[in-house]
Amino acid sequence: MDSGAIRRRLALGAAVLAASAGLALAVPGSAQAATAGSCAGRQVRTLPFSTGIVHVYKRDGxxxxxxxxRNPGAxxxxxxSVQARGNRPVVDKGTFRQLAGPVTVHAGNRCVWVKGSVGRDSxxxxWILC
Structure with a gap:
């Protein structure tokens, strides 16, 4: 192999390595969104109801x-829905097996209103966290 071919292969290897490192940093956040503990910060409220639970977390405003x-599967x-006082609510609604969300809003020091539903119960x- 001549030195030009070696340089091209090294450049290609470096590009592949950089791309894989970028994906490794991006994928854990996406994979984390599929778990119940996907919100950053400390848990400040738990809102239980007959068919589910809403977990509320707070971090840096x-x-x-x-x-x-409660019974994932079907x-x-x-x-x-999460709404900071003075803003419109941010909503995640659809047909899911296990969870809806996570939904994150910037509240600063304002109160928030959280609503959750699973099936017919909600x-x-x-206004909390005032």
């Missing part, structure tokens, strides 16, 4: 929540 079904309508927090 951001509030994150996730709705988890797909059913689930929703999650929970609503009222």
């Amino acid at each position: 951001y509030v994150c929540a996730v709705t988890v079904a 797909k059913r309508v689930m929703s999650l 929970v609503s927090s009222g």
Whole structure:
């Protein structure tokens, strides 16, 4: 092999390595979104109801929540809404097996209103974290 071919192969190897490192950094965040503990910060509230639980987390002025079904498996309508006072709610609604969310909003020092539902039952927090 001549030196030009070696340089090209080294350049290609470096490019592949850089791309794989970028994917390795991006994928854990995506994979983490599929777990119940996918919100960053400390858990500040748990809102239980008959068909599920809403977990609320807070970190650096951001509030994150996730709705988890008590009996995952069959797909059913689930929703999650997080609203910082003075802003519109951010909603994740659809047909899911295990969880809706996570939904994150910037609340700063404002109150938030969290709603979650699994099937026909739901929970609503009222204004919290004021």
